Amino acid sequence: MAHELAVAQKVCVRPLVRRVIDQVDGTESKVALPCNSTREDVCPSCADKNRRLRMQQCAEGWHRTDDPERLVLADAETLHQFDDDAGDQVEDEGARRVRSTRRRDDVPDLPRVPCEDRTVGRAFETPDGKIYRPSMFLTLTMPSYGPVKANGTPLDPSSYNYRRAALDALHFPKLVDRFWQHVRGCAGYRVQYFAAVEPQKRLAPHLHAAVRGAIPRSLLRQIMKATYAQVWWPALDRPVYVHRCELAALRHPTQESWPRPAGR
Ligand SMILES: [Zn+2]
Structure with a gap:
């Protein structure tokens, strides 16, 4: 109540x-x-x-042609300082240990461009002097898992990829986060968007987004391809650290060395 x-x-x-x-x-x-x-x-x-x-x-x-004034905390100098700090930290870590963020070999590297401190997109000028600032409407859809009927149910349940459909739905929020990270890293400005996630008839989630500013389609296609692959790697169906987990469970908190597993 x-x-x-x-x-x-x-x-x-x-x-x-x-x-x-x-x-x-x-x-x-x-x-x-x-x-x-x-x-x-x-x-x-x-x-x-x-x-x-x-x-x-x-x-x-949406249609502003300038950025509103930022809060005092996030002025250019503070941001610059944050950047410097972050840079130092990465260097320190690099000296101590090898980072494990290895990318797949078959995925093309995304272009890295310096991010300008603006949210307003590119302006295009016509020969007669008119200025346009186009925006984009973007729909991201998951790939096909097999043909479906008009009501969204699989045409052939025996060959429909249910496993991948379920895993894609589970990973969708991560995929969307990663997508916008990549977009902001490649577009060169602080891309803003309004978006809604909706289920399709086949129950796969898809994203509708209105994006401020125009981003080249070829770049978006490249980002989509790289994002999909990155979330799916490394494989999650092969356990890697099983043996180590078994040992950790055997180890007593006060014991300093690892015990020898029984029967070995
Ligand atoms: Zn509430």
Whole structure:
């Protein structure tokens, strides 16, 4: 009943209760923070609030030709400092250990371009002096797992790739995250988008995104190809560290050396 009342009153259905200590007089109080979810099945009230906020952001910000002023914390100098720190850390790590982020050999390297501090896309000028800043509507769909009927069920269940369909659905959020990372790394500016994930009739998730600025199609195709391959590598159906796990389970917390497995 509390859930229905919260939805009807448009307040968060699963607020997070946090202890807050007043820095001046040291008194302690409990504050309920909204969960801020963007998913309707998690919290209809917060999802609705977020949806309205995105609509407003989109209506007011989409056609801007300049970037709004950044907060003081994220000014150019601070960002620069962050970059330097990150650079140092990578160097330190490189000296100590070998990084294991090896890429597949058969995937072409994506072009790396320096990211400019702007969210506004490229402008195109016509011979008569008009300036256009085109944007894109992008739909990302998973590959075919076998032919399907009009209602989305497999035409031939014996040959339909159910396993891959299930794994793709499981990995979809990771795939989307990685896709935008790659887009931002290759496009040369801080790409902004509004997107929604929807299930297709065959129940594979697909993504609709409105992207600010124009990105060459050939580049997007290259990114899509590389992103799909990267999520699927290394293979997850072959256990690699099974033996080590067995040993770790045998080891007593106070024991310093590894015990010899019984019978060996
Ligand atoms: Zn909520």
